[in-house]
Amino acid sequence: MNEVAAELAREEAYTGRPLKRVEDAALLTGRGRFIDDLPSSAGTLHAAILRSPHAHAELVSIDAAEALKMAGVAAVITRKDVTALTRPFTVGVRQPMQHWCLAVDRVRYVGEPVAVVLARDRYLAEDALDAISVEYRPLPPVIDPERAARADAPLLHPDVGANVVSDRSFAYGDPEAAFAEAPHVVGTTIRYPRNSVTPIECFGMIADWRPDDGTYEITTHFQGPFALHPVMALALKVPGTKVRIRTPPDSGGSYGVKQGVVPYAVLMAVAARVAGRPVKWIEDRLEHLSAASSATNRVTRIEAAVAEDGRVTALRYDQLEDCGAYLKAPEPATLYRMHGTLTGAYQIPNLTVRNRVVLTNKTPTGLNRGFGGPQVYYALERLMHRIADELGLDRLEVIRRNLVPKEAMPYRAAAGSLYDSGDYAATVDLAIGEGRLVGLLARREKARKEGRLYGIGFAAVVEPSVSNMGYITTVLTAEEREKAGPKDGAVASATVALDPLGGVSVAVASTPQGQGHRTVLSQVVADVFGLRPEDVSVTVELDTARDAWSIAAGNYSSRFAAAVAGTAHLAAMRLRDRLAPIAAQRLNVPAEEIVFSGGKVAARSNPENSLSFHRLAGASHWSPGTLGDGVDPALRETAFWSPPELAAPDRGDVINSSAAYGFIFDMCGVEVDRDTGKVSIDRYVTAHDAGRLLNPALADGQVRGAFANAVGAAFYEEFAYGEDGRCLNGTFADYLVPTACEVPEPEILHMACPSPFTPLGAKGIGEGNCMSTPVCLANAVADALGVSDIDLPLSPAQVMALIEPNEPPPPHAAAVEAREPGRALSGEGTATIAATPDEIWRAILDPASLARLLPGCERLEAIDENTYAADVTVRVGPVTGRYTARVRLSELQPPHSLRLDGDGGGTLGTGSGTAWIVLQPADGSTRIEYRWEAEAGGKVAAVGGRMLESAARLLIRQMLQRLEVGAAPAAKRPWWRKHLPLGKGR
Amino acid sequence: MPRLKAGQRHEVAFTLNGVAVRGEAEPRMLLTDFLRHVIGVTGTHVGCEHGVCGACTIRLDGVATRGCLLFAVQVAGRDVKTVEGLGGSDGRLSPLQEAFRRNHALQCGFCTAGILMSLDDFLEKNPSPTEPEVREVLSGHLCRCTGYTGIVRAALETAKGNADA
CATH class of the missing domain: 3.90.1170.50 (Aldehyde oxidase/xanthine dehydrogenase, a/b hammerhead)
Known part of the structure; x- marks a missing residue:
């Protein structure tokens, strides 16, 4: 560390500066090379x-x-x-x-x-x-995780025999005793949505x-x-x-x-x-x-054993994780990524956990920014607010009293995470300082005096980075793990090479997705060789057949700054150590005397005695024979690095799930519009300890991005499913993502406690706000409304239901029970047609005329008595699609009433419907009374959901028009009649 | 209006970034697919094909327009400007592009071309906008990386720079 610190403190150090990105020139001019741009x-x-x-x-x-x-x-x-x-x-x-x-x-x-x-x-x-x-x-689908976990639920995988595919319980410390002795037990139940x-x-x-x-x-x-x-x-x-x-x-x-x-x-x-x-x-x-893909939705029951002063002595988690239809590798990693960190930023010695993984008929889940953090911290940080409320204590004080103290670092959390560094109390002080908290309190007081709904929220979060490849095996029992062999570590790799003209190139197994890795790596490696960042070329395309990589390679768990950039530094240092003896030989000084600076390699005591870096760097290509005995050529170095702290879970399921642990303290003020339920963010402060920042501008970019993602998760985003499992948001007009009008600018503050466990002292920063911000905002909304139960997303409708408790949404339990689904669409109406009931009856019962009655029907063929196969083309809004349908007439009471069922499938998805039709003679004409129910799934429901009802009404109108044309004798048909008086849909 | 036949390719001649170009497209081919895969300029990106995300925004006869909601044949005889036409012919970045770079207004860069084209149109017509006006225009674009802060700053800085110049 000391060596690194000295390195970075050098005057010319580029690491730590907010340099502009090398990636941008191509991306700004349309010369990016994305997958669909590549030649094939x-x-x-x-x-x-x-x-x-x-x-x-x-x-x-x-x-x-x-x-x-x-x-x-x-x-x-x-x-x-x-x-x-x-x-x-x-x-x-x-x-x-x-x-x-x-x-x-x-x-x-x-x-x-x-x-x-x-x-x-x-x-x-x-x-x-x-x-x-x-x-x-x-087959009957099951969408709700709590229902799926019940014994009588429809089964997704008959071979497995249950929808709950994993059920593990853990205990750390002595949670039973702590709960038995505690004067207070405070709990809450959270239903975290899919997004x-x-x-x-x-x-x-x-x-x-x-x-x-x-x-x-x-x-x-x-x-x-x-x-x-x-x-x-x-x-x-x-x-x-x-x-x-x-x-x-x-x-x-x-x-x-x-x-x-x-x-x-x-x-x-x-x-x-x-x-x-x-x-x-x-x-x-x-x-x-x-x-x-999707993040998991999770149902969490969390309880705390609490002392009189608000100190938490034990936590109890019961987590039900919904991974969708299949457990897609690396799931159930979302549930276990936070396992060692379940006690969050708090010094809580006792912990008990039950983790169940359940499958439902929804999209399989996978990695998503925050990965398990949003679900855990939503429960934990809501709980901390509730502990304060139920004990009549100050909310911030309860957080403070429980924080892991600086003196305890490195701190082993109850379930095994080894928090490497941090000063949590000082980070809280940084966030609230300079009048920030006082200002917020004043704004709340003023707003409330004026009768406005204003609330303040807090969240304290430990942000893990550089995942231990072994954490996922905590889902297995110790015996199962023993059989499978240990999994641990987080191997990062980087290669630094010199070309014949002395150019430096860097390759890493990191696969960036826009974070600017090339820029940061050029800064880090330039510093090692005393070069400028523009002298260092960085390649980030990975080829598994040629590049150095291992199973932990990739761009996830915020591992770039902490692991990958550090490994590039190590590779560059090794190459420099190979260059130094060659330089020493040429400058005729001991290798320890060699310094790399300003594009030159020189003797420390006599800087005039120097040669250009490029000349030295090319030497091993051009004249390996001159290197002398015992001096190895310096051409290329590949470094592999894995933090030694990352062991496999032990027999007691203790697991250090990540290598580095940053800290975030968030604080915000929100105002809720009591007429519309819209929440506006008035102030947002986010204080981070991500250790050493390699490029502060890019670090802030990560914070802003995660914050915007979290604003979406808090207020707008949810993958909604119909009770039959149909997807209800197939466009960005239905799955709402926040725009520049919805995302305010957070105030970002930094505290730097470098990690002793990573090569450059950096800790991850890219995911933290996805963990801290949703719950911080929810805490503020709960404070504004004075409510204790609050789930995401806090859409205006959801917030209005909290403001107007007289009109609550259907309680969750009832929604779970009401599984025999009422169909999504229904309506009723009447029409009068200039034909007798007998004429209409004949038109419906005759296949040839029935084919003409059904809008878009291209073929109708009897397959049984009163049952037909039909090809129908249907148009819903902008989409047209063909259905192959079965149409069945039943409950026939000629010429009085009948029931018509249809169901089918095709390019637009599936649809089914039932109509009940009653014919009443009315003065030579017939009054038709009808009632219908229908539902649709697949593409049409996902894209055209908002248009389905009007499309259904249009179809009925067309059918009735055709009925009049088809059934009425020509003489009775008023030629001008184009529109029918139709009843209103419901 | 020429009569077009489904399933047949038709020649589409238009001006792209000041240069006359032509290519063949079936009537149903989207402008985005035509630009990217027939003409071969891939700077215009496709994010949703529903007209919501804004990544495919181009300028058609000077007006910022969703490329994914147009058919290729609709641009026959018209003037199309894409991100490739923003910078100087010497490869230098335009003031707006430069401001994006300075303000870290992009990360993955996928949505960027569309945002640049909207702002190119907007700043031309509104040389000194307020921040709420800039945010309003940007609300037609989705960016998942940046939280929009850098983009807003870049737009305001460009406007200010243009005013000072």
């Missing part, structure tokens, strides 16, 4: 994926014959291809669960891939999706198969962790060396999400092999929002 070879096929419109159904049959006849279509990939060429993905718990890259026997979420069309271009590929006919046998920091660039890849040596080559913006590389190789049934992953130079954001390309990489690799040609796939936004 002639003959490359374009893929389009057919996806399930059902949340849960048996896959009965797939017929692609018609699609294969279409122009430009080269192949259709189905389950028979993937069962022949792949294996199901490895699962992180010991359960017989089969997750293939393409649905095999069942579909388990809306959007699950069912088939892939490969065609000359994407347009033709999408055309052909419509021609694939798939028969599904729908995702959706990148603006969707998934994309180009896959190829080299039959000559049996290698799959996949270029994709995979962000790691590269522990998933073996998962891909195992799924593809080839050795790891036969799966070559390359990353493009640029990636349009990830925030963890692009970990989710893995199943698609396997799918497209198989597609390329079957087609014998390269395959390119670019995901679209509907696919991304409905099926790419």
